[in-house]
Amino acid sequence: MTEVWQEPWFPWAVGLAVGVPVLLIVLTEVLGALSRRGNAAAKPVRLLRNFVVPVGAVFALLVFATARADDITWVRIVGTLLGFLLILLILSAFNVALFANAEEGSWRDRIPSIFVDLARLALILIGLAILFSWVWGADIGGLVTALGVTSIVIGLALQNAVGGVISGLLLLFEQPFRLGDWLDTGSVRGRVVEVNWRAVHLDTGNGIQIVPNSSLAGASFTNLSQPVGAFTASVEVTFSTDDAPDDVLRLLREVASALPMLEPSDEVSASYLGAARFSVTLPVTGPSAADEAVARFRAWLWYAARRRGLALDGDGTDPIATPERLGAALVTLAPTLHAREEDLDELAGSCTLERYGPGETVQAAGTVPDAIRFLIEGGVQLAVPTKDGLITFQYLGTGDVIGQTALTREVAMAAAIADGTTLVLRMPLSSIDRLVRTRPRLAQEIGASIDHKHRQAQAALAEAGIVRGTIGR
Template sequence: MADIVSQPWFWPAVIVSVGLPLLLIGLTEMHNAMARRGSRAAPIVLMVRNYLVPVAGVLVLISQPGAWEGEGTWPKVVTTIFGLLVILVVINAINHLVFHRAEKGSWRDRFPTIFSDLIRFVFILVGIALLFWWVWGADVAGIFAALGVTSIVVGLALQNAVGSVVSGLFLIFEAPFQLGDWIETGDVRGQIIEVNWRAIHLDVGNGTVVMPTSELAGGSFTNLSRSPEPYAAQRAFSFATDDPPARVRALLVDVARDIPLVSADRDPSVATLDGAQFQVSIPLQSPGDKDVVLDAFSTRLWYAARRADLHLNGDVTDEWNTPGRLQDALHQIAPILSLRPEDAEALAVSARLERFCQGEVILRPGMIPTATRYILAGRVMLGIPTDAGLVQVTELGRDDAVGLTALTRTQTISRAIALTELEVLTIPVHLLDDVVRAHPVLAREIVRENDNRVRLARSALAAVGEHLAPGRNVFG
């Protein structure tokens, strides 16, 4: 037994036959645990288990004295394979520790991938050259000299192309933007969806613009997403010179506030320009919403200006709002108000026709209506805002009323939004008071309709796990 233990091959054989399986089992468990956590180091452990450790075991066995006659070629081959695997494992481990585990926003996180790839490539070449020099006795000095001369020649031939690429890489390394940011340069405004060493891809809404990074590096651009204040969409509008500026400014702000996609962190603002012009500034949730918001604002402003008797673009004509159409509307709602047609015509002194565009808010929670609007054409959605969003209660149509709480002078709990272009007949509350005094049945009908809407509200809220607070029984 002592003779066997003293043999030079005994302990290497024990290490390989016993230590190798244990090491493989340990590496397998480590890889499985890292894979379950989603660690990016798991492939490195897998490479060590599947390749490096088995080759190391073979190298231990064939490197023993007497295993090969003379110098032997196979030990050198196995040593070369082992050296290559060591180089790959070490370089991947360093790359993981330095770059993959970098903190968000640190210089390692911003380091361009192309730079790290080039550094790895250089280290692999140097490692292979040193490995062949050490194992095979190769003369690597000539190889390095040839590589140096070749790199100089290629660099001179491609200096313009390489210069633009390098300038773009330095721009990426500086990281003045990141994926998802909105930038504006010249006539191009878009969202960054991809960044690589050669170009930046911008989603401009109707396609993708591929812009070389060197073009951005050599010029100027604006990062719309890096402003401390929300990005604001701006547009100028003109009104008639007789329109009071204070009323115009208030109208512009009110219309802007009700548009979806507007930032809640800052209120819209208006600046008065020369020649009865006003520039509105609308803060947005995202710079990409600019075109959508301005389109919705311009559309709604046309309707709101007509309702406020202001003259957008100096237009003083309104061929829709005519006395004849008003009389037809009064005849339409006369039965609802329990009025005879001739009595309804007397309301024309104070009643008025109004139009709303799709999406406009007619009634909002907490508002005390000063008039009741009867729908002549179009549809309205009544809903209640909750923490989970707007819960739809019912849909109103022709001859239905919006603003039932006007008579009671109480706040409503509902939000009314036009689902289509809407035509309404607006009757001020003082006019409704006179009608109710003359026809008490109208008051009972209004109360009955309000109670019906409250029941619908309770059912709609219960369907989504919400409930109507006690005492909140006044609906629009």
């Protein structure tokens, strides 16, 4: 009787019993290390550990540890499965090596994923054909011929649909745009939200517009997002021929420069076209911000033109600039100003009412205010500018005061942003000086208000972890 260790299958059995667990333990440790680092190589290692090694062990056991003829079918089945897994493992490894860590802008990064998927499918089919030919002895020549004839028939029957698919593939290969880019095809303008084999989906803001790839491939279109940088939106406005062009140009630049969606690296430009027409170019951050920038610019310009006494669209009237409204506002503020009736008559000749649109800057930070403004209607947000944006720390409403540092000739630390439509009474520095000289209590109240706002601003900065010296004054 032959001893068990002398059997031909014994060395293979011992090798599999010891080698497979050791190999699985090593692969598990490697997989854990790759997963913690987020390495793309974890995917082929997981495939190797979970499928290739176990199936390979079964295949080796069947081939080398048994010699029974009735097991030949099972050997072929397991061999086919192992071959398919090896094909997937090789493709996964090549994908990681070529595309997973591709540098931005390189040819590997520019190749659309659809082409990678098509190439992977073709290699899988070729690998399976070779595998079946080798393991099962299948005649793949006849199958290839039959598939070729069938493909020709199907292509002739579906040539219109296939033409769109081919156009889509060529468009994807050229990559004239990417997801998120803005396209203008002449008939539609929108942001690319999806690209597939047949069509491009554009978000127009009023729904999704489906544009066939064949239409884009056969016609010209504009990629508004290229080159990278500011996107310019043009606005044309009209004033009165009585308005001085230099005054209008100065107003246009000031209003446009305050828009929050401007590209920081570019500047606004304005030009006079003649016949009281002016053109303004707004360098915004992208096409998506263009419509909002134009709409906000036109709204702010309406308020700013009335404050300057300029006739936008030939109309210079201001419905709030009436003596009656100004007198009523001064009467309301009389207790705050400690003013007598004769003082109100004098103030009526120097003070004015101003309106600001939502989001407009009533008082800029880092400048010495030219006047003190009293809130009559609406309100403002006080905010300190930092390198990361504005930090809001106080809301002011009806009866509150803006720009008290005009009296002390100090730079305003905070900006005042209109919170909705806001009406203020503007009192020039000369008028407030006359009141303060005869009313010490008013001067004390203004000083206390300045100190209070400074403390609130400092507290807001401290809460945000910002040192006061880093804020521009």
